[in-house]
Amino acid sequence: MQKKSYSDRRFLFVYLNTGNGHIAQARVLKEAIAEYAPEVHVELQSGFTQKQHIGHRILETTYGIACNYLHGAWPIIYGLGEYPFFQKMVRFHMKVQTISHFKKLLREHNITDVVSFHFALSPSMKDAIRSVNKKINLTVIVTDPFTGPEAWFYNRKLDYIVSSEDFRRFGIQAGVREKDIRVMPFLLNKKYRAPVSKDEMLSLRQQYGFPQDKRLVLLAGGGEGLPGTLKIINQCIIHKADFSIAVVCGRNKALQKSLKLLAKANSRLDLHVFGFVDFMDSLIKMSDLVVSKAGASTVMEIVSLRKPVIINTYIHGQELGNMRFVVQNGAGFFIRHSADIFRKINQIFSSEKSYQACLSRAQGLSIDTDVSKIVKYLLEK
Incomplete structure (x- = not known):
């Protein structure tokens, strides 16, 4: 036909x-x-x-x-x-x-x-x-x-x-x-529509210079970076975090500079600092856990890739539903304070059983990402 x-x-x-x-x-x-x-x-x-x-x-x-x-x-x-x-x-x-x-x-x-x-x-x-x-x-x-x-x-x-x-x-x-x-489905870039396997995660970590034998936490918050990042990293320094950390600062040059100085002064901390990146999908895919704001696209990208997420802030009214969607469906947590965020990360990573329970809840939430449904609807009008 x-x-x-x-x-x-x-x-x-x-x-x-x-x-x-x-x-x-x-x-x-x-x-x-x-x-x-x-x-x-x-x-x-x-x-x-x-x-x-x-x-x-x-x-x-x-x-x-x-x-x-x-x-x-x-x-x-x-x-x-x-x-x-x-x-x-x-x-x-x-x-x-x-x-x-x-x-x-x-x-x-x-x-x-x-x-x-x-x-x-x-x-x-x-x-x-x-x-x-x-x-x-x-x-x-x-x-x-x-x-x-x-x-x-x-x-x-x-x-x-x-x-x-x-x-x-x-x-x-x-x-x-x-x-x-x-x-109809949320309009999500195809890079975020399919979760990756364990082998693909490890391959990405090798490609971008991350250890393969540590848990990896990603901190990302859009164009201005994640609010509270410095406080979270200071908690990691104080408590001698044994997991790797990737931070995306976006256009926030002051945050990027401060984090690089902290990384240099605390060589034991496995901290990787980025400005703007064109491989955010890879960073999410190789991470074990993401700490983020509640922006619509960011939340849907993380959820679609089946990663547990901690949300530390949301825009009044507009992003409230995004936060509730994550928490009510068991895909993550809403935690404001940096010390509490660090404690939750430590709790999740405290054992393989604890992490797998958290991961299982995130993987149990699936969303429709078939963008072609919208295309077909528009073309048939």
Whole structure:
């Protein structure tokens, strides 16, 4: 039977730079479409032009500062975002330039399908599609898997894809019609979709210079590194940890420098320090345990690779569901304080029986990673 051709389909994916999760999921979907139907053209575009200074400041710069540096400010911002008045005010300031930008993209690229990866862009995109007077499919992919702001569902009459039944119920409670919201797999890079064997773990450790006869703990927390890393490492030094440690600092140069000095001054500690890496999948695969923030993509990557995880912080509201998903399903723990984190690691590694019990719980949780389900749905619209 000859496969159907989709050469007449041209997709536009729109996102914002509020964390890496939105564009990361857009890229995963673009790659999946290219594998399934290479004749389909997919255009990735930021929802803001360089001239949209208010949008950049409100939804990108402010978000980054609040999440990474002013943690106490985030609950206030998140709370304001739940009010329709605040949502309307933000949309009002964005509307004129954003709609104009979208109309230009729709016409220039002869778009037939749009996928929005950010709640702030979806209403303006709907208006732009109506303005160009063309039949264009619009789908919203909710990038928060379990909990997130009600602003995702600001416009109740759009086609929504969510990653959990919990968020589907939340959307329906917010006013979305049941027929307009469906649960599909989380958009996960294929590097994280298949767990590795023991032999593959050991091979990776040899490749990256880690001992094969020690347990390995990975500390990773996104672009700014994991909050509390120095305190955790100091606990490891005080208690003479006998396991290996890998730390990913991202763009946090000060953290990277401090850790390298600690590693040099404490040669007994098997500490490996990295900045930005393009082999995070390998680091997770070769680890016995991961300590991380509760970011959506990070949590789903760790869980998909069946690794036990300790979460030490989460963003108010938005990442609460990610933490609960891990803890309630037995795949890991939520522990805030560095001394308690070290004690939990020691407890898990205290014996082979203890570790295998922890690993068994993590391996008992499986998630659907078949991204082709979303591709097929979009192409059949």
